[in-house]
Structures are given as structure tokens and as C-alpha cells.
Amino acid sequence: MGHDDLDIESNLVDLSGVNLELLPTLDDSALAQSIQRFLRAAENPDEATSGFQDSI
């Protein structure tokens, strides 16, 4: 990991204390869905590219 990467990592939110068992306590909130999305993405890494802003 290069110097740049270390700087970047230090600005991330720490998810290490969170596990799937905690998710039900968050109901169906934006936080719960965001954690689920992140965990799914980690399990199924696809080609990471970004799309067009002016359409949804």
C-alpha cells in the first residue's frame, strides 16, 4: 500500500465493529441498506465503473 493509499484509508468510516447480527437493530434504514450493499459488493466484486449523472 502506497503513501497515498494510507492517507485515503484513514478517512474512511470504520466498519470493523459491525457485523450482520447487528443489522436487524437498524430496521430498514438507509444505514442498514448501505451496510448490506457494501457487504454484497465485497462478496461480488464486479467491474467498478461509474455511470452518467444526468439520468437515474
Place this chain on the structure above:
Amino acid sequence: MSGDLDSEQSAGGDSGTLKRAGWRPVPIRQFVLKVYSRCNLACDYCYVYRMADQSWRDRPLRMSPEIVRLAADRIAEHARRHQLHRVGIVLHGGEPLLAGPAFFAAVASTLRKRLPRSTDATLTVQSNGVLLNETFLDVLGEYDISVAVSLDGLPHVNDRHRLYPNGRGSYADVARGLELLCSGAYRRLFAGLLCTIDLTQDPVAGYESLLGFQPPRMDFLLPHGNWSVRPLGRTDDHAATPYADWLGKVFDRWYSAPRQETELRLFREIIHLLFGGVSHFDSVGLAPASVAVIETDGALEQTDALKSAYQGAAATGLHLAHDSIDDLLGHPSIRARQSGLAALCEQCRQCSVRRVCGGGYYPHRYRPGSGFRNPSVYCPDMFALIHRIRDRLDADLRRLAEAAG
């Protein structure tokens, strides 16, 4: 504009140097087909008609069947070459529905027939919504084309900006179209809502007004601007963050709901980036952009919001008739947008939130004389918004971890 192009090329970097540094071009996965070059509205902030680039004046009104076939063949060629299992195709304008329902049936049919069986094509139309009726929705449903609509929140705010050429507001007609889209069998076609920010609008009231249509997803867009043409309210005062303050209020309302009422793209992506993920749209993050725009005349261009910067900013000189989609990947600006951190200016490279912000939306970085190798004109707002979201997440996750012991 040669000075701007030179600067842009330096932002993209020499492809040999980039390849030695490990960079490889990334295939295009999203194709924006400009099927109709005129609009039935005259929105005051439109980047196509009201900003620097006026190339729409020289375009054909509607994409011809020949250009549609060429586009389908070029997309198919690209999909086969790169073994793409999925591509997104956005039917865009102008106002695309002005092309008529029969045109949409023909375009969808051509695309689906000519793309490889192994490539799943997701078709979306991005519309102002005023022409949505049962005839259109039946055709869009038959060809599985989902519908995204632009609407700017509360009726009086929307009608301040999104006007017919005679000055009449469009809200009532859009609302009628949306109510139809949200009803019965058509609802599955509803992709979501896009709202351009007006700082004078009460953010929560505007958000809740849009929520009334129960969009599956939505987003708030920063008005296009750059260091030459400043967005309204964005001054030299870096301590002032009016757009972050506005968006922050929407974030608090959206994030605090016990049940997520809609997917809000900008916040969803910032959270994902803060967790260490990769953004899937081109306003935030450092993921390689994989968007190509095909104009009504078959010209291959870059993201057309670049038209807000200067005349010809989105042009590449490439055309479907003699150039492949792969040829677009060698264009300096496409390279810049696929180079991640390497394409950012020094100030952004040193910034603590660069991985999340990604330097901001590319068109918003433009400054005459230095091109796109600048921070976004929204830099103070992006910095403040990302920190606001990070602090909220951090506090909640700490609480969660403590509760779990």
C-alpha cells in the same frame, strides 16, 4: 480553445506513461443516445441550450433509422469485443419523447435485435415527463424501457425554472404524467426522479414533495457551473457552503427515516465510498467513467454536461460511421476520466477526502486557461457534505459497536 484542450490532454496523461503505471482503458458500459435534439421546455439552467455550447443548432432534429442501426452495431461490436454481459442505454435529448412512440418502438427493436444475445441491455428514457400518456407508456412497457423524470421539487419552485417557451410552468403536466406512471401496471417502469437544486427551496419540503410520487430512487443535482460561470450562491468564500448546508438538511431527513423511503443516489454513493466501496456514478469517487454519448447525427462524444464549459467541450471528432467505441477510449479526456487519482490536480491529490469526492464532477472543474485539472467549483461544499455524512456514520457505527459489546 486549443489551450483548454492542451490542458485537458495533460490531465489525461500520455497513454504510454499511464499504461506503464498500470492504467488500462476500461470499456464503455453506458451509452447515452441523443435521440431528439430539441425540447418542448425552456428550462433556465439547461446545459444543452442555455450554456456555452450551442452545437444543438447544427444537429438533426431526430436520430435517423440509419444512425440508430449504426449505434446498435457499434455497441454490439464493443460488447462482443469486451465480452460485456450488461450495458445500459439511456434515450436522452432534448426531450426524447418528442420523437414519438413509434420511434421508441423502432429504436428498442433495433437495439435488442442487433445486440449479442449474451448482452443484457437495460433501456431507460430520461424525460421531462410532460408527454407521458397511456399510448407512450404502453409502448415503453412493451419494449421494457424504464422512465426517469426530471422535476425540481415543489410546484412553485419547479415552475420558476422548468418552463414552456411561453413562460408557463410545467409542474401540472409533469405531475399528471407521473401519476399515470405511478399507477397500476406502469409503475414497474418508474426509474426515478432527478431534481436540480434551487437554494431558495426549502430542502426538506422539496424532498418530501418529490417523495409524494414514491420514486424508487432519486437524486439532487448541483446546477452546472465552473470557475468561469459560477453557480448561483457559490462565491470565493470557502467558509460558505450553501449547497452542502442544503443537501445536509435533506441527508438528515433521508437518513433518519426508520425505513428508507427512497434510494438517494448521491448520499448512497458517498456512504458506499466512505465504507471503502466504489461509486457507480460519475459525480463522486475515482472509478473510471464508462459513458459515451451518441448525438443525433452519429457523432461520438463525451458526457454532454461538458457543454456547460465551452463550445465543443464534449466533442471528440469521432463518428459512428468510421470510428468504433474503442476509438473513443483513446481520447485524452476519456483517458483523464479513467485515470483516477492520476488525473486530479495537485490540490485534490493532497486532499483528505479525495477518494470520496474524486475531484468533483468533471465539468464543474473547468477553468479557462487550465482546463479541467482544477478542484470542482463546488469544492468547499463537497468537502463539508462528505464530512457531515462521515461524522454521522461514524457516530452511529460507534454506538452500534458499543451496543454489541
